[in-house]
Amino acid sequence: MAHQWRGVIREYADRLPVTEATKVITLGEGGTPLVHAQKLSELTGSEVYLKVEGMNPTGSFKDRGMTMAMTAAVEAGAKAVVCASTGNTSASAAAYATAAGLKCAVLVPEGKISMGKLSQAIAHGATLLQVDGNFDNCLDIARKLGEAYPVFLVNSVNPARIQGQKTGAFEVVDSLGDAPDIHVLPVGNAGNISAYWKGYKEYSGPFETANGTLPAVSTKTPIMWGFQAAGAAPFVAGHPITEPDTIATAIRIGNPASWDTAVAARDESGGLIEAVSDDEILAAHRWLSAKEGVFVEPGSAAGVAGLIKKHAAGEVPAGKTIVITVTGHGLKDPQWALRTEDGSDVQPVKVPNDVVTVAAELGLEEN
Numbered sequence: 001m002a003h004q005w006r007g008v009i010r011e012y013a014d015r016l017p018v019t020e021a022t023k024v025i026t027l028g029e030g031g032t033p034l035v036h037a038q039k040l041s042e043l044t045g046s047e048v049y050l051k052v053e054g055m056n057p058t059g060s061f062k063d064r065g066m067t068m069a070m071t072a073a074v075e076a077g078a079k080a081v082v083c084a085s086t087g088n089t090s091a092s093a094a095a096y097a098t099a100a101g102l103k104c105a106v107l108v109p110e111g112k113i114s115m116g117k118l119s120q121a122i123a124h125g126a127t128l129l130q131v132d133g134n135f136d137n138c139l140d141i142a143r144k145l146g147e148a149y150p151v152f153l154v155n156s157v158n159p160a161r162i163q164g165q166k167t168g169a170f171e172v173v174d175s176l177g178d179a180p181d182i183h184v185l186p187v188g189n190a191g192n193i194s195a196y197w198k199g200y201k202e203y204s205g206p207f208e209t210a211n212g213t214l215p216a217v218s219t220k221t222p223i224m225w226g227f228q229a230a231g232a233a234p235f236v237a238g239h240p241i242t243e244p245d246t247i248a249t250a251i252r253i254g255n256p257a258s259w260d261t262a263v264a265a266r267d268e269s270g271g272l273i274e275a276v277s278d279d280e281i282l283a284a285h286r287w288l289s290a291k292e293g294v295f296v297e298p299g300s301a302a303g304v305a306g307l308i309k310k311h312a313a314g315e316v317p318a319g320k321t322i323v324i325t326v327t328g329h330g331l332k333d334p335q336w337a338l339r340t341e342d343g344s345d346v347q348p349v350k351v352p353n354d355v356v357t358v359a360a361e362l363g364l365e366e367n
């Protein structure tokens, strides 16, 4: 029987804070592919999978949390929502606010948002304000608006967001039949690493619901490996960074909102949060598109950059199952694909309208 995926709230309703009466705001998010990464598996000797979150309705994992946050906003009688964003949260909030019939205001940092993400927020009719400051300043203002004005905050400091995002872990376990040994992902504001860890923990033991106790689904939890951009690596420094800097704008965050839960995810799982350079991020970005066939935005490649770096250091075990969340779609920020390794722009080769010249340019000889 054909089964249409119904979005993460309906698929995992018994594990989320919703009831039969809840009006669900969804665009059909979740159910994203878990792709076997052949070349990374060959490289490491482990089975490496990519959780391709660019396949969500607005092109990033943010939609998993936004379906919950917007559903909660409607349940609370909100008329308007607000968020701070490095880009993907605003794209997602704008789309889900449209689906919910709510007004949406987004605060983005000056000059650091990719065209793709900006155009989504505009297309979905959000009121977009560029704040003369960085993401951390935007979040500060958004929080204060949520406290003192009649707008509902949909950043990942809203616990509904984390609830929705934990379904990424459920899907991984449901696909593999058990939790992986290691789960790798980029870390910015640190909501996602917190959410995955919550999801893995909930799936590995009995889970209390209003209708009784659900049995454990997995036999174990993974080790969590988080990777930050070196210029925006507060967890590595051990303190907030005032001027975060990286080409990976989605993780250009100096003062992560989910600090304590991310540290708990790292420590309880026996994992780590380390840094990768922008060059390593761009190399991993190229690896994914050129060797695996998966196109992501630069920030999404930080986890893969981390795995490659740890492998080079001899620190990736063989014979394990490793899942890497690649967080957003390559079309969000496509300019990076058009750069060569030495930083110059890729130009298409120009040819005349003539089959013989085109064949010669392709290195083809006539049969």
Ligand SMILES: *Cc1c(COP(=O)(O)O)cnc(C)c1O
Pocket (backbone or CB within 6 Å): 060, 061, 062, 088, 089, 156, 186, 187, 188, 189, 190, 191, 192, 193, 250, 251, 297, 299, 300, 327, 328, 329
């Ligand atoms: C938001 C985002 C991240 C960072 O996730 P956090 O939950 O803030 O750590 C990474 N990659 C992409 C593409 C994102 O949109």
